[in-house]
Amino acid sequence: MSGASERTILLTGVNGQVGFELARTLQGLGRVVAVDRKGLDLGDLDQVRRVVREIKPSLIVNPAAYTAVDKAETDVDAAMRANGEAPGVLAEEAKRLGAALVHYSTDYVFDGMKHGAYVEDDAVNPQNVYGKSKLVGERAIAASGCDHLIFRTSWVYGARGKNFLLTMLRLGAERDELSVVADQIGAPTWANSIAxxxxxxxxxxxxxxxEWWQQKSGVYHLTAGGETSWHGFAEAIFETSSLAKKPLVKPIPASAYPTPAKRPANSRMSNDRLAAAFGLRAPHWRDALQLCMAPR
Known part of the structure; x- marks a missing residue:
């Protein structure tokens, strides 16, 4: 990789939850060229290649993705292109430039059948198109031979975009009672923590x-500390919120809320490899939630 003094960082998906936060936290690490979907559309592989060649970054950070999990079940080609093929193109271009690539993946590469937290070397077995497309992207990056970090995260939320937190706050203001899935377990992870x-x-x-990149390249799990269910997350959201009247949150099984895409029952992932490699851990999900929802 080029030295920090001449570093240009290409950041994709700047209007997304994680991209928005990265545009702020990456300041000071180099000249950040942040692009939205108009500037770099992962669905247009020729544009992806062209933009990288024009900017000539020494580092590419790619939080952009096709994230409509249920829609992906019928929009397979678009999901595969954005989540599978485009990361491969970014990796090929990074390799050609001698640049490094940071990419984000998902707990959905696993089937959720394991008891306990998944580690990076556990067998992958995605159960939906979204998870399959993200796994294709992971493998394309690894096959390219470029220096790379792939961070698998889960249950991402933030103060902007479309996510569970904002959906709950909206519905909680409208309804007296909500039914939320209680038998899927994971770690709600604040977009800011990831960034x-x-x-x-x-x-x-x-x-x-x-030398650092050669030693550290690979896949790491990056999620908040602790674990809960979607029901537990919803209850914590309303406990933390300033809503005058809090809705009753009823626990239901996932079978009572069928979705086009199958979700894993267990999304827990161990962050031990990340901690061992970099000496860092994300905060507990409850602490991060309080920070996210603190009055600005």
Whole structure:
């Protein structure tokens, strides 16, 4: 990788939850060129290649993705192109430039049948198109031979975009009672936590140079500490919120709320490899939630 003094960082998906936060946390690590979907559409592979060649970054950070999990079941080609093929193109271009790539993946690469937290080397077995497309992207990046960090995260939320937190706050203001799935377990992860940890890790990389990237390249799990169900997350949201009248949150099984895409029952992932490699861990999900919802 090029030295920090001449570093240009290409950031995709700047209007997304994680991209929005990264545009702020990456400041100071280089010249950040942040692009939205108009500037770089993962569905247009020729444009992806062209933009990278024009900007010539020494680092590509790619939080952009096709994230409509249920829609992906019938929009297979678009999901595969954005989540599978486009990351492969970014990786090929990174390899050609001698650049590094940071990419984000998902707990949905697993089938959710394991007892306990998944580790990075556990067998993958995605149960929906979204998870399959993200796994294709992971494998394309690894096959390219470029220096890379792939961060698998889960249950991402933030103060903007479309996510569970904002949906609950909206519905909670409208209804007296909500039914929320209680038998899927994971770690709600604040988009800001992902961006801050990414930037801390990249600061280490800026000091470590090429040898650091060769040693650290690979897949890491990056989720909040602790675990809960969607029902538990919803209850915590309303406990933390300033809503005058809090809705009753009823627990229901996933079978009572069928969706086009099958979700894993267990989305827990161990962050031990990340901690061992970089000395960092995301905060507990409850602590992060309080920070996210703190009055601005």
């Amino acid at each position: 801050v940890l990414t930037s801390h890790i990249l600061a280490q990389g800026a000091c470590g140079g090429q």
